[in-house]
Amino acid sequence: MSESHSNFLEIMKVDNTSKEDDEEHPPDSGVPARVDKNLRRSTSPSRHSPSSPRNSSGTGRPIRFSHGSGKHVSSTSLLNGWLSGLLFDPRRTSRGKRKAWYKKKVTIGLALFIGVFFLINWLMLSSIQDSGRSRGGIKFRFLKANSSTVSIREELQKLGRGKKPRKTIYARLLAKAAHALAEGQNKREPKDLWMEPYTRASSWTPCAHMRDGEPSEGKNGYIMVTANGGINQQRVAVCNAVAVARLLNATLVLPKFMYSTVWTDTSQFDDIYQEEHFINYLKPDIRIVKELPKELESLDLEATGSVVTDVDVVKEAKPSFYLKHILPILHLNRVVHFVGFGNRLASDPVPFHLQRLRCRCNFHALKFVPKIQEAGALLIQRMRQNDTGLGHLDHYLVGPFAKSEVKGQKDRAAKKSRYLALHLRFEIDMVAHSLCEYGGGEEERRELEAYREIHFPALVELKKMKKLPSPAELRSEGLCPLMPEETVLMLAALGFHRKSHIFLAGAHIYGGKSRLAALTTLFPNLVTKENLLSPTEIQPFANFSSQLAALDFIVCTAADIFAMTDSGSQFSSLVAGYRIYYGGGRMPTIRPNKRRLSDIFVKNNTIEWKVFEQRVRKAVRQNKRVFSRPVGRSVYRYPRCSACMCNMEEFLQG
Known part of the structure; x- marks a missing residue:
């Protein structure tokens, strides 16, 4: 708690104590508090010494007091005489005035302090909000939870108090992280935090646009594709379909997207990507049409055996599978319809020209429609505080909307504000499918099990038939997505400032605002x-x-640094690959080794913050190494291979 908060609470405590003292003698008791205090003083030669203005029974009968002579006087007479002396005593009159003046001074001082306290808080809150206001009049709209003026410690104490019980296993480390962030606001961030640590990353340059060979005429028939999943799975499916069409010398019908009850999106290809650019850019490679010829539209594809589902095609199928099983269908029926086509083409072994075509499709042929580009450019601009400097990838992502529109500053090279983009893969589908536990207790287990029964019935059956690893074992092996609590610890340990601007990508986070607290x-x-x-x-x-x-x-790819929390995420893989392909070694990506991080997090109760920082930084730094695409890994995620990128170091050495 801040010093101002502490002082304020102490003052309020004292003030409450004073009120309780005053209430011991309410106004209707007939005895002023000052009189009662003086009655308790020792006697003097000219004053009596009563012990109490009332008897213990609370009755109003006079009590008699003994005096030096042994005579008895009534309490009423005594009190009247005492009051007469008090009222006409000049010393007591002066003392009363001084006390009244002192109380008035304290009251005024307290009121001034409270006023200054709230004024400072208001100014601090205004400065936080003003930091998000742009120079061009566009305002940042921060999360409402971030506008709170309460201390970090108070907020951390509220974690887990929602409807769902949360296991605050990282309470100690979170408190240390809060302390480190508060102390480090004026310190410099680690030198390599916002850059690629290896200079040889810049030796890789894009070259998937280079073509050799003749275009496919598409004489063997038509390939239709209905891709499933979300936008990321659909993107991979489209690029794989392009490669398969080239392999089979077939004409590709513009891909369609399957409606999913999970994604609940009716968007089709032309709602997301530029149709004409896609068709024209790939024209030297394959033939693409928007619809089947009319003479083939009336065919019953299912009856003729031309419908091929994802069940019929093994995952990561090799090119030989398509040549052996799909090409004969094309020759027979002239049409093949892949339904649910996703990750159905192996990464290796694939001929060089097909591998390059996949990269060309992903990094060059797929461009977002102007509506998406314009909104994406606006988001990037606001994340950069409306500075006019363009990012390294802006042109590839938002096309003509990357140009500065600030009058009088078009020709001035401005330094852009930096921001971190974070993909927190913690939606309920990911959480449920992982079979891990996240501190929600029995209620969380029931909720996730109910979700699995609806969306992942095969996984539920597998659990019944086979003994699967426990949640603790899964976490120790790094198979659980990072929780928001673990993510904030990682970012704090890496050295990001509390004032760093962060863009959070993703859909609805499981647990809502309380989980993000x-x-x-x-x-x-x-x-x-x-x-x-x-x-x-x-x-x-x-x-x-x-x-x-x-x-x-768009916003994650254009960010100065991108951090993923689940390396298996298709979204994170595509963003990271795009940043490698166009980044020129200047677009770092944080890929946490969850297995190593899990081993660090488990020491929450004993590890010191400095040691925690060192171990986290080492674990993340090792995953920043620059290396060529491993055999069998996706070219969309690891484009550093001869089919997608050219290595200038190897070229010079050769």
């Missing part, structure tokens, strides 16, 4: 697209989760 309290400048855009600006994307995810993709 630690993150929003320790890093108050954390915002989402819903905070940055006005209701009118975000309305065109409402109820379209894929289009909203496209906005997140």
Whole structure:
């Protein structure tokens, strides 16, 4: 608790004590408090010494007091005489005035202190809010939870007090993180925090746009694709379909997107990507049409065996599978319809020209529609506090909207404000599928099990048939997504300032605001697209989760640094790959090793903060190494390979 809060509480405590003392003699008792205190004083030659103005029984009968002569006088006479002496005693009159003046002074001082206290708090709150206001008149809309003026400690104490019980296993480390952030606001961040630590990352340059060979004529028939999943799975499916069409010398019909009860988005290809650019850019590679020829539209594809589901195609199928099983269907029926087509093409072994085509599709052919580009550019601009400096990837992400529109500053190179983008993969589908526990107790277990029965029935059956690892074992192996509490500890340990601007990507976080309390309290400048855009600006994307995810993709990819919490996330993989491909070694990405972090977090009760910082930084730094794509790994995530990028060091050495 801040010093001002502590002083304020102490003063209020003293003030309450004074009120309790005054209430011992209410106004209707007939005895002023000052009189009662003087009655308790020892006697003098000219005054009597009563012990109490009333008897112990509380009756109003006079009590007789003994005096030196042995005579008895009534308490009424005594009191009247005493009051007469008091009223005409000049010394007591002067003392009373001094006490009245003193009380008045204390009251005025207390009122002034309280006024100054609230004024300071108001100024601090205004400065936090003003830091988000742009120079061009556009305002930041921070999370409401971040506007609180209560101390970090008070907020941390509230964690876990919601409807759902939360296991605050990191309370000690969170308190240490809060202390470290408060102390480090004026310290410099670690030198390599906002940059790639390895200079050889810049030796890799994009080259998937280079073509060799003749285009495919698409003579063997038509391939239709209905991709499932969210926008990220659909993006991978489209690029894989392009490669398969080239492999089979087939014509690709513009892909369609399957409606999902999980994503609940009716968006189609042309709602997200530029159709004409996609078709024209890939024209030298494959033939693409928007619809089937009319003579083939009436075919019953299911009856002819032309419908191929994801069940019919093994995951990570090799090119030989398509040549052996799919090409004969094309020759026979002229059409093949892949339904639920997703990650159905292996990463290796794939011919060089097909691998390069996949990269060309992902990094060059797929561009967002102007509506998404414009909103994405607005988000980037506001995250950078409306500075006019352009980011390294802006042109690739938002096209013409990357140009500065600030009058009089178009030709001036301005330094842009930095921001961190964070993808917190902690939606209920991820949490439920992981089979891990997150401190919610029995209520959480019942809720997640009910969700699995509806959305992951195969996983429920597997649990019944086979003994699976316990939640503790899964966590120790790094198979659980990082909780928001773990994420904030990681960011604090890496050295990010409390004032760092953070963009939070993702859909609805499981647990809601209470789950985000630690993150929003320790890093108050954390915002989402819903905070940055006005209701009118975000309305065109409402109820379209894929289009909203496209906005997140743009802001995360353009960020000065991107942090993921789950390396298996398709979204994080695509963002990281895009940053590698176009980043020129200047777009760092934080990929936590969850297995190592789990081993660090488990020492919450004993580890000291300095040691915690050192171990976290070491674990994250090791995952920043620059290396070529491992065999069998996705080219969309690891584009550093000869099919996608050219290594200038190898070129010079060769």
